[in-house]
Amino acid sequence: MTTNQILILSLISILLVILPAFGLSKMFQKVSVPAWKAYIPFYNTWVMLDVAKRPKHWFFWQFIPVAGWFVTMGIFIEWIKCFGKFSFWEHALTCLLPFIYFPYVGMDKNTRFIGPEGVRHYQKSTIREWVDAGIFAVVAATLIRTFIFEAYTIPTGSMEKTLLINDFLFVSKISYGPRIPNTPLAIPFMHHTIPGTSSRSYSEIIKLPYSRWFESPVKRNDVVVFNFPTGDTVINRPEFQSADPYYDVARRLGNGNLDAGRQMILGDPDTYPLVIRPVDKRENYIKRCVAIAGDTLEIRDGRVYINGEAGYVPPFSQISYEVETSGQPLNADVMKEDYHIDIENPEEIAVLSGNKYIMLLTADAAEKMKTSGLAKSITPQLIKPEQVDPRLWGQVCYPYDTMHKWTIDEFGPIWIPAKGATLTLTPQNYTLYERAIRVYEGNTLEQQNGQFIINGQPSSQYTFKMNYYWMMGDNRHGSQDSRFWGFVPEDHIVGEAWIIWMSVNNGIRWNRLFRSIK
Structure with a gap:
């Protein structure tokens, strides 16, 4: 675990015990404890344990990374019981919104301190015990999955031999900062579809804009999990999905003409049922970040060059x-x-x-x-441009036009957009950046009579709102990556591949267990 990750975990732990301090101070006054003790991080939980007559060793368990957060919540629950609060919703508010609920309890004249003796007279039913335990487990696992780390399985060979099919990984969410879900209303532990059906596992009644806590940029050569950028529109049948992306199918049906292929798909909804997915519900991909925002990338003879210098070659690529x-x-x-x-x-x-x-x-x-x-x-x-059938230009790789005669082994140069950087649009670079400006950053963009029209105004200048990254698989001739769909915006970044905790192939691959990912 890096120093940055340790600092982030520590900061979250401190926030858990300092944010409810104002409400705690009012509650401390009700039991004749000096209010100032509520404002000292962790000492306030020691006081709570002392007053509630709960085991003092709980105090020390709080300092275990991640698990300690839930110990703190447990202390809060034992504390709130001493004020006669035993219902499920009261305990839920105590865990999730103590900085709001504690002031309410502390200033409520009708709420009195009943002490640990009063708590002993209250007995939960067996059903309530099981319900509380189950809900707590789901909430705890969801918070960990959202903000700390998530398990991920390698489904394809695009990262071989660095990562193998059926490697099971932990993906760190804190490496780049936890991303707040765009669609918070979702069935726990399901990504975008209810298993065995074609129905969504989430609701878009509430949609949140992109935000990330304790943001840290992706570093060059990191192995990164991200949402598939062109997975916004998906043909919702098993044989398509991300295995045969919608945009690829449309180009194929239209013989290179995306708009023509799109009309064919829209005209046959039985064969091509479409679903539109928000950013956080698009398929998860894993690749290596070979270029970061502001870099210029070029591939010559299959070798990656960054800013004119030979790039890093992963040892198992x-x-x-x-x-x-x-x-x-x-x-x-x-x-x-x-x-x-x-x-x-x-x-x-x-x-x-x-x-x-x-x-x-x-x-x-x-x-x-x-x-x-x-x-x-x-x-x-290697695939050289002169080996490509001229009739296939516009269908080979990104940006899918007839101007850029690039292949997966002869590509670029291409500049990776950076937040705050201003680009001058030209007919030569329009197809390279059009999707980033229009789709990822939510603008209207078109060409009219030799002019560029951005959000209804003529302009050839555009300043990017996000950082972008260029992702490639270590299996350079067997990877669907940025060479086929372009840039990965920062709001699509899920986390950093951290460690292989299990690997299976006709049995356990023992030599791969608990191997860090480089």
Whole structure:
């Protein structure tokens, strides 16, 4: 855990015990305790335990990260009982809104202190005990999931070999600051759909604007979980969703013309039922942040360059190579141990002819294959612009126009928008930034007679409201990433991939347990 994360956790713990201080001071006066004691963080909880005659060791449990918050809530509940407050809603207010509820109790002339002796005369029913325990568990888990960390499973091989399919991760929400949900009314522990149905698991009756507590920017080369930027519109059938995104389907149906494809989809709602999702309910993706706000990114010969300098190469990143071996049969154990290749996995190795193969290799494995003599020749399988059928320009990769003849291995240069930076729009960069300005930042934008019209006014200048990031998978030839859908806005950032707590593949991968993610 970083120093920044420790500081954030500590600050939240202090806020929990200092925000209700005013109400506590009024309640302390009712039991003849000096009011000033309510304003000293944690000492106030010691006083509460002392007055309520509850175990003093509870005081020390408060200092356990995260779990201590719920110990503090427990102390609050034991304290409020001493004022005759036993109902569920009173305990809910005590946990969730003590800075409002405690002043009410403290200043209510009809509320008196009954003391620990009075509390002993009150007995909860068995049903009430179970209900309280269940609700507390759900609330606690939801708060942890929203503000601290969340479990996440790797569903695809886009980050191999850094992360493997069926790696189970903890994603830190405090690394970049907890994001307040846009749609707070939702069924707990469900992302966007009720399992077994096509129905939403959330309501948009209440919609909150983007905000983030204790905000900290994403750092270059972090492994990040984020909401899929072009997942705002989804074809709501299992074979589509994020596996075959709406915008890809529309371009495909329209032979590169997005608007034509969109009209075909809208004209056939039975085949293409659409659903619009808010930011926090879009699919979760995990990639590596290769460029941050203000960077200029370029990919040449499959290698990433940031601001003109060669970028970081993750040690387990891999690309496709054409390999001609010296002729001997491939040994499964040697290929697995020395080159991290599973010869039974068609996604990692495919036979071209005889002793020629396409292999998915890390840079170290490729070099080792050369020096060991296994490979007579080994050549990266890069996609060059001159290899692309001219009829496919506008369908290859972002920004999907015929002006930028880019491929996943020959891309850019492209500038990543930064908050507060002003861009001069030109016909050459319009398609690069149009979605960020119009969709992510909520403006109207169009071209008319050689002019740009922003929010109804002619202007070629735009100042960005958010930071943006460029995300790429470590499996560079097997990843749906920013090369296909562009920038990731800061309001889509979920958290930082922190640790692998479990990994399964026909049994537990013991060597991956509790491995930090780099």
